[in-house]
Amino acid sequence: MPDFIINTHDNVYIPAEDSYLLADNLEIEQGQSVLEIGTGSGIVAMYASKLTDSITVTDINFDACELARKNFEDNEIEGIEILFGNLFEPVENRKFDVILFNTPYLPTEEGEVLDDTINYAFDGGLNGRKVIDLFLDEVSNHLNDGGIVQMIQSSLSGNEETLQKFDEMGFIAEIKASEHFFFEDITLINAYKVI
Template sequence: MNIHFKNTRIKITPEVYEPAEDSFLLAEAALPRILDSNRILEIGCGSGLISAVIKNNTKAQIIGIDINPHAVKCTKDNGVDAIRGDLLSCVKGKFDLIIFNPPYLPTNDEERTDDWINAALDGGNNGRKIIDRFLLKAREHLVDNGRILLLVSSFTDIEEVKSKMLSLGYFVEEICKERYNFEELLVIAGTMVKK
């Protein structure tokens, strides 16, 4: 399957999350906030759509990380450097911007499936299992005044995510939101302000 979006054509393979409203909303939110000098990391790059859009429309440096080896290959085939890893465990150094469209759906044991698409969707029992781990670690990899851009859903309890971010020292801003049927999607920025 192929997708064409913002000067970017990408190919998606079956074991990889197919870009959807959440992917497009995060890409749209990220683009105007990027400086050409930025070093950017995309966690959970999936097909590489968001990273490829950034690469093709800015001069920023971007690299993707995904736990799914098929996603890493897909991202590379779509023209963006990528490495396999669990969140930021394989990363050294600091970034101006870290982007993440995480698995955010509350998922119980019966709903869990034994395939790579589960890794794209399964946010644990409350939807925030991966998000909470990410928020804790991302702080260590931001430059002064560096930011994360995180996609969250009303299914994830947005207020809980914001309160976790505040407790970890992020300055929190809502960047944009869209409603799709019964779900609201929101992009939240979290800035590690230099003290």
């Protein structure tokens, strides 16, 4: 896998095991259009840029958008569209072949909420599904037929529930890869939108 220069920022999620679980398992073909929700440092998009030229990234954290821009520039990666905003808001009427999302999947109680925008990277609400369910509600509207969703979540935030939701939407979904940590499995779910 390529080595990239990765600048970091105190207010932006630093690439960790979950980032690389997604980056190492990308299913993207040349010419496909890719949307990454919550790009953070831009690391996953940088790996994706080795596979296709049509990439759009969004983030609800403006510092993340600026950091991703700097990382793309420092790695001489051109042509990635960076949009500021929540989930699919910045790409309202657009569709893509591949949608990537390292979700904020940590179950978070009121006292654990961080008082800064980096909180967006972690905070999954009480059951870890606050953002995941909003994402699932909209994802089909932005994915081309025959496209794929690749998303990271945790066993703490209900993998089976996610698989069931995809099933109800007519997708074929599976846990493609996982890594075990102290009290949870971080999982990569691939969901294919069958024609």
